[in-house]
Amino acid sequence: MSNSKPKTKAPRFKPLPKGETKGVQLLLIQTVDHLGKQGDVVEVRAGYARNFLLPQGLATIATDHHKRMVDKHRAKLMEIEKARLSNLRQLADLLGRQSITIEANANDDGHLYGSVGPNDIVHELKKAGFNVTTDQIRLEGLLKELGLYTVRVHLHSDIDAEMKVWVVPTVTSEAANAKSEKGEKSDKAEKA
Numbered sequence: 001m002s003n004s005k006p007k008t009k010a011p012r013f014k015p016l017p018k019g020e021t022k023g024v025q026l027l028l029i030q031t032v033d034h035l036g037k038q039g040d041v042v043e044v045r046a047g048y049a050r051n052f053l054l055p056q057g058l059a060t061i062a063t064d065h066h067k068r069m070v071d072k073h074r075a076k077l078m079e080i081e082k083a084r085l086s087n088l089r090q091l092a093d094l095l096g097r098q099s100i101t102i103e104a105n106a107n108d109d110g111h112l113y114g115s116v117g118p119n120d121i122v123h124e125l126k127k128a129g130f131n132v133t134t135d136q137i138r139l140e141g142l143l144k145e146l147g148l149y150t151v152r153v154h155l156h157s158d159i160d161a162e163m164k165v166w167v168v169p170t171v172t173s174e175a176a177n178a179k180s181e182k183g184e185k186s187d188k189a190e191k192a
Contacts, residue, residue: 019043026059092161115142
């Protein structure tokens with residue numbers, strides 16, 4: 001047997017720079033909700049950095065070079081962000097004037113057999129020509145009764161829109177025929 005030193009394994013990951021509180025310092029490439037805006041230097045846990053922020057391309061390691069590049073392009077980034085916020089404010093204004101109607105099966109007391117959720121609202125908004133996602137719809141709970149509801153649409157950390165959602169009973173062909181027959185009978189009664 002030889003008296004050689006045991007081989008040490010190469011580190012699996014390149015060590016990430018530590019911050020003041022032993023977290024990892026990263027420079028945000030894109031705005032991340034509940035963390036920071038584009039160009040901010042943030043300190044996060046190593047796992048969050050290694051498993052989410054870095055692979056998704058949301059952040060990069062905060063080196064002096066990267067900080068200088070962000071400072072150099074900050075004015076251009078601010079213009080892009082202002083244009084984006086302007087577009088989002090216009091969308092919020094349009095959504096604020098928008099009212100959608102969702103038909104749902106309900107009993108005679110006005111209680112729905114199911115419920116109306118964000119998926120239903122997004123589906124109706126897409127029919128009306130608005131492109132929003134289900135995670136942007138903010139409800140205090142599922143809509144389980146007929147009526148008028150005010151629903152928040154979260155477009156940006158600074159921009160929310162409120163819109164009206166009407167939940168009405170589904171009109172079946174039998175009910176529509178019965179209503180039309182009643183209408184015809186009342187018209188005949190008025191003529192007589």
